[in-house]
Amino acid sequence: MQVRAITYEAALFTDELYQRALLLLDPESSARIKRFYRREDACRTLIGRFLPRMLLHDRGVPLADMKFAATEAGKPFIASPGVDPPIAYNVSHDNGLVAMVSSTNSHNPPAFSVGVDVMKVRIPGRESFASFVETVGDQLTALEHRLISSAPSQDQGLERFFWMWTAKEAYTKALGLGLGFNFRRVEFDPVLDLFRVDGAVPKGWQLTKFKILHGTDPYQGVVAEFVGGDTTMVLSESSPHEWLAVLDATSFIQGAIQQLNS
Numbered sequence: 170m171q172v173r174a175i176t177y178e179a180a181l182f183t184d185e186l187y188q189r190a191l192l193l194l195d196p197e198s199s200a201r202i203k204r205f206y207r208r209e210d211a212c213r214t215l216i217g218r219f220l221p222r223m224l225l226h227d228r229g230v231p232l233a234d235m236k237f238a239a240t241e242a243g244k245p246f247i248a249s250p251g252v253d254p255p256i257a258y259n260v261s262h263d264n265g266l267v268a269m270v271s272s273t274n275s276h277n278p279p280a281f282s283v284g285v286d287v288m289k290v291r292i293p294g295r296e297s298f299a300s301f302v303e304t305v306g307d308q309l310t311a312l313e314h315r316l317i318s319s320a321p322s323q324d325q326g327l328e329r330f331f332w333m334w335t336a337k338e339a340y341t342k343a344l345g346l347g348l349g350f351n352f353r354r355v356e357f358d359p360v361l362d363l364f365r366v367d368g369a370v371p372k373g374w375q376l377t378k379f380k381i382l383h384g385t386d387p388y389q390g391v392v393a394e395f396v397g398g399d400t401t402m403v404l405s406e407s408s409p410h411e412w413l414a415v416l417d418a419t420s421f422i423q424g425a426i427q428q429l430n431s
């Protein structure tokens with residue numbers, strides 16, 4: 170399993186680079202990107218489209234042969250013929266970060282059982298922490314509510330909340346269902362690193378927690394992957410991240426344009 174994370178800062182990402190990058194994408198991707206009202210949203214999606222293209226490039230697939238499709242529920246997958254072993258991937262973006270997990274997971278083709286979610290650790294808008302938790306409260310289990318309210322500090326409560334939320338998202342994205350799955354069915358205890366679905370530990374899953382600091386902004390993320398077998402494992406954020414590579418958006422897109430054109 171590999172995670173590639175791209176840090177994005179609107180002020181550093183030039184219009185010229187954006188326009189050049191757009192020209193390399195397929196008409197569907199470029200139409201979707203151009204529909205965004207805010208340039209930041211367009212750029213995050215643009216970066217998210219380049220990430221899996223670079224996986225195919227690394228496998229020797231020329232740009233013209235790169236094909237993508239999506240399941241009925243919208244989960245994107247690689248549809249280029251002859252990619253062997255197949256590449257499982259999933260993308261997530263939030264604020265100044267775009268992350269992609271990739272692996273050779275072969276469970277449940279064509280979109281495979283791998284999902285990632287990243288989020289900036291902060292209370293959105295001008296809300297208090299309590300009112301923020303209340304707005305999403307019905308998506309949390311009783312245990313999750315207790316773990317947040319009993320945290321030794323608000324910062325730790327916030328961190329606990331984001332582990333729970335990104336675990337729920339990563340798991341449902343791995344299933345390919347996204348928001349079509351009731352988040353309350355998924356419970357994550359980030360203190361003991363225990364993961365349950367419908368009250369029981371599901372078999373064969375691996376959850377990997379990670380943290381990324383972009384400038385002074387902390388991000389938390391979780392990768393969920395169905396790996397098979399009888400056990401489920403949660404890898405803590407303190408275990409070594411040799412599977413994680415972080416690059417800034419300008420360097421990534423400049424390099425990608427050069428390599429995809431060559």
Ligand SMILES: CC(C)(COP(=O)(O)OP(=O)(O)OC[C@H]1O[C@@H](n2cnc3c(N)ncnc32)[C@H](O)[C@@H]1OP(=O)(O)O)[C@@H](O)C(=O)NCCC(=O)NCCS
Pocket residue numbers: 213214217242243244245259260261262263284285286287338341342343344345346347348349
């Ligand atoms: C996909 C979904 C989980 C996004 O979650 P999010 O936390 O807001 O966003 P993230 O940044 O983590 O993930 C977005 C990426 O997930 C991927 N994705 C899209 N649908 C997905 C799905 N069903 N399963 C897994 N991954 C999906 C895409 O790469 C997407 O990037 P893009 O929008 O730039 O193409 C959520 O929007 C969803 O459930 N969508 C399906 C249902 C839907 O479209 N509802 C809206 C209509 S009312």
